[in-house]
Structures are given as C-alpha cells and as structure tokens.
Amino acid sequence: EAQVTQNPRYLITVTGKKLTVTCSQNMNHEYMSWYRQDPGLGLRQIYYSMNVEVTDKGDVPEGYKVSRKEKRNFPLILESPSPNQTSLYFCASRRTTQGGEKLFFGSGTQLSVL
Amino acid sequence: AQSVAQPEDQVNVAEGNPLTVKCTYSVSGNPYLFWYVQYPNRGLQFLLKYITGDNLVKGSYGFEAEFNKSQTSFHLKKPSALVSDSALYFCAVRDLNFGNEKLTFGTGTRLTIIP
Numbered sequence: 001e002a003q004v005t006q007n008p009r010y011l012i013t014v015t016g017k018k019l020t021v022t023c024s025q026n027m028n029h030e031y032m033s034w035y036r037q038d039p040g041l042g043l044r045q046i047y048y049s050m051n052v053e054v055t056d057k058g059d060v061p062e063g064y065k066v067s068r069k070e071k072r073n074f075p076l077i078l079e080s081p082s083p084n085q086t087s088l089y090f091c092a093s094r095r096t097t098q099g100g101e102k103l104f105f106g107s108g109t110q111l112s113v114l
Numbered sequence: 115a116q117s118v119a120q121p122e123d124q125v126n127v128a129e130g131n132p133l134t135v136k137c138t139y140s141v142s143g144n145p146y147l148f149w150y151v152q153y154p155n156r157g158l159q160f161l162l163k164y165i166t167g168d169n170l171v172k173g174s175y176g177f178e179a180e181f182n183k184s185q186t187s188f189h190l191k192k193p194s195a196l197v198s199d200s201a202l203y204f205c206a207v208r209d210l211n212f213g214n215e216k217l218t219f220g221t222g223t224r225l226t227i228i229p
Contacts, residue, residue, distance in 0.1 A: 004157075033217070042120075042204060042221035043158075050215060058216060090157055100165060103150070103217075105157030 002027045006091050006106035013081055014114050021076045021109050023091030029104075031094035032074040033058065034066065036087040037108075043090065049074055081113040116141045116209040120220035127195045128228050135190040135203050135223045143211025147188045149179055152202040152222075161203075164188060165210075175199070195227045 004025045013019055025032065033048035035058075045058030049068040063085055065077040074093075078085060088110050092103040117140045127133040139145055146165050150158040162173025169181045179190045188205060205220040 031215070035219070040221060043206075043219035045216055045218070048215060056215070059218070092158075100163050101146075102148075102160040102163065103158070105150075105159070107155075107157050 002104070004091055004093050004104050004106040006089075006109050008109060009107065010110050012112045012114065015082055016080050019078050019081060019111075021078075021089060021091075021111070023074045023076065023106060024072050025074075025093040025104070026072065027093060027095065027104065028071065029093035029095055030071065031096070032068070033092050033094070033103075034064070034074070034076050035090045035092065036060065036085075037090060038087050046076070046089075081111075083113050085111065086113045087111060116145075116207055116214070116216070116218050118205050118207045118218055118220040120203075120205055120223045122223050123221070124224045124226070126226045126228060129197055130194050133192050133195045133199070133225065133227075135205075135225060137188045137190065137205030137220060138186050139188060139205070139207045140186060141207060141209035141211070143209050143214075145188075146208040146210055147179075147181065148206040148208075148217075149173065149177070149188075149190050150204045150206060150219075151175075152204065154201075158204065161190070197227045197229055200225060200227045 030051045034046040035043040044060045047066040049055045091106040148163045149161040152158045164171045164181045172178045208217045
C-alpha cells in the first residue's frame with residue numbers, strides 16, 4: 001500500500017531533550033516536506049526537500065533540522081525542543097505527473113514539550 | 115510573497131443543501147491552487163487542484179472548485195452536502211513564479227453538515 005509513515009504517533013518530552021520524528025514513504029517520490037498544525041494558524045511548512053541531499057527552509061524553520069540521506073526517509077530533528085514547539089506535525093511526499101501534483105500525508109505526530 | 119485566506123472558521127450546512135467553503139489567495143505570479151480535507155485523527159487528503167484550463171475543476175467525493183482570477187478566489191463547492199462531508203478543509207497555494215516550491219496553507223474551515 002502506498003503510504004507515508006510517521007513515528008511516533010504521540011510524543012511527550014521535556015525542554016532541551018533532543019528528539020527525532022521519523023518519516024518514510026514507499027512511493028519513490030522526490031519531494032518531501034514537514035508541516036506543523038496549530039489551532040487558528042493552519043498548516044505551516046517547516047522544511048522541504050526536492051531530492052536526496054537537497055533541503056530548503058519553509059516558513060517556520062527555526063528550531064528544526066532535517067536531513068535527506070535517502071530518497072524514502074526525511075526525519076525531522078529538534079535539537080533542543082521548547083514548549084512553543086508543542087504541535088501536531090505532518091510529513092508529506094509529493095507525486096508529480098503530467099496531470100499535476102498532489103501531496104500524500106502521514107497520520108501525524110502529536111508532540112508535547114513540557 | 116504568497117498567501118491564502120479562509121475567512122470562515124466554521125461553516126454549518128443542512129444535509130442535502132449546497133455548500134460553499136471560501137478561499138482567496140495572493141501571489142505575484144500564476145497560482146497553483148489546492149483543496150485538502152482532514153478527517154478527525156487523520157492526515158490531510160487531496161481533494162482537487164487548479165493550475166490552468168477550465169475555471170471549474172472537479173475533484174474527489176463530488177466536490178468542485180471555481181477559480182476566479184479577477185476576484186483571486188478559489189471557493190470549494192458541492193451541490194448536495196452529506197453528513198460524511200463534515201471535516202476540516204484547507205485551501206493551499208503555490209506561486210509558480212521563479213521556481214518557488216513552497217506551499218502555503220490557509221487556516222482551515224471546519225465544515226459541519228447537520229442531519
């Protein structure tokens with residue numbers, strides 16, 4: 001089944017303790033991205049990657065890192081999490097064809113930073 | 115800079131009635147426009163897109179959207195609402211100017227269909 005898999009689904013941590021949220025897709029998509037969803041703010045793009053070893057900042061990259069060493073994986077790293085990073089996070093990959101493009105989203109990771 | 119606005123946080127519609135969820139956008143070049151839907155405890159799912167061609171585009175689950183360049187709008191519509199359409203709807207835009215790859219989402223509109 002074609003899918004984007006994020007782990008973990010829920011994560012509670014403390015301020016300053018490094019964490020990684022994993023994202024994997026099995027559709028051989030080149031483009032992947034991370035978003036955070038906050039009430040009243042909608043989805044905001046954190047980082048995106050056009051292909052292996054090619055990443056770029058979205059609208060809210062501060063406090064986050066990403067890496068793209070393999071096409072299928074795009075982990076989100078919080079080196080020193082802070083409470084304002086408490087949010088619902090989504091990973092997505094993009095299929096692009098002659099008919100256009102569409103994003104496939106993971107199920108989300110609810111992160112709480114205490 | 116690109117932006118998208120969804121002026122209504124909440125829309126309530128009686129089952130069987132037509133529905134409209136509003137979206138306006140701002141770009142410096144040509145827009146690539148999308149609608150996505152989020153059901154409870156799920157990720158977002160693609161509904162439809164517009165890049166060029168017919169201003170009325172049809173998508174999944176009987177939804178359609180009308181592109182209006184003069185009003186910079188891309189409203190989502192459905193002729194007859196179902197209770198199962200109740201969800202959170204997001205409009206998104208990508209400015210096709212200068213090879214921009216960022217995608218900007220609106221704040222979302224919660225659609226509730228009343229039986």
